Amino acid sequence: MIQPMNSPLRFDVLSLFPRTVDSFVGESILGKASDRGLIEVSSHDLRDWAKGKHREADDRPFGGGAGMVLKPEPLFDAVEELSRPQSTVIYMAPDGDPFTTQMAKELSTSQHLVLISGHYEGIDQRVRDELVDREVSIGDYVLTNGSLAAAVMIDAVSRHLPGVLGDDESLLDESFEDDLLGCPQYTRPAEFRGIKVPEVLLSGNHEDIARWRHEQRVQKTRSLRPDLSTNTQTIRN
Template sequence: MRIDVLTLFPAMLDGFLSESMLGRAREAKLLEINVRNTRDWATDKHKTTDDRPFGGGAGMLMKCEPLFAAVEELQTPGCRRIYLTPDGAPFTTAKAEELSKQQHLIFVSGHYEGIDQRVRDAIIDEEISIGDYVLTNGTLAAAVVIDALARFIPGVLGEEKSLTSESFTRNLLDFPNYTRPAVYRGMSVPEVLLQGDHGKIEKWRHAQQLAKTAKIRPDLLNKQP
């Protein structure tokens, strides 16, 4: 898979993309991730990428010209062009899995008060929000989406089974997990996990998921089949 990230702050992604799972995936050629500075497509001597919004209002708005030029140069047939914005559709595990099946993704990272609406209307295929809050720019949002979708690319995870048992995979939160020692500061691991009966363990874990989801995210229970 190829991913291009358009951002005014490419250095924000340097460490993130070179460490841990994503770093190994890039080394193994499972992922090609290119971080592009949007200013490289600005044509004036000051590399201007923003201007005041028509109609007034606070803040600045990212201009049409650099974004159109960048996306049109980078795009390939069938690629998915995505804008990260608080007023986009909520990002989910299902969306991460869907995006992981694409051959080429272009992420447009906004800044200031966002981007000119004509960019959104003409060259953006999808708008995604990672939550009901506002960041200083969309670069971190792009990083979150990339990290989540990369886990669905075959070979990226060392333990493929973990995809089927973690939070949100079946609209349930994750169950409690424990490791050695079995007793620490008077706190014991639940006995069912120590008996080796995998049927009982699976039932216990599922019950824990239901209880935790009902307490913290009861809205997810309505999505159960």
């Protein structure tokens, strides 16, 4: 669902370690985006919905095995309390769909994302079956704290919102735009320890610079990530 004009994208994060997200999103570009009302991020302690004297949000897995599993009761209560008709519930899971730039762009048109951070051995399957709209993995590895994955998603999604970056054009030639990696970047001084900046970048010829940058992106992608796209077969004339 597309955001209304001037409506901030809201993130609600469910976690056993909510301060992990709070400290991350309060800094740098995300912190400024929040101050300007472009995003809203709330991180919630899952234990706030846990029952019993000790407010336990996890338990041992049926069938035995190492580790703990997040219980269904607090997750159901939390998601049902936080969700709205326009919400998308996402479980950050190592066995989810790969998180990509295209997915980040897609999610940036949302109104409300509820992010469930997995911990330990994951969450009760009934939560995945009944509540979760999408399962997303940020890479082929396992984290001890799923809040880190949620923070990564918030960062990647938010930067596609108009006004979050200082210059929205900076998105155009980044890694993974057009399925190509980014080009080399240089700044002052023009020569450092005998190493010079490529002359084309000092030429002032914007067409030559654009062509050089595209060629560099193609060559880097061919070398490091030939799996990305057939775009590596063409170089602009």
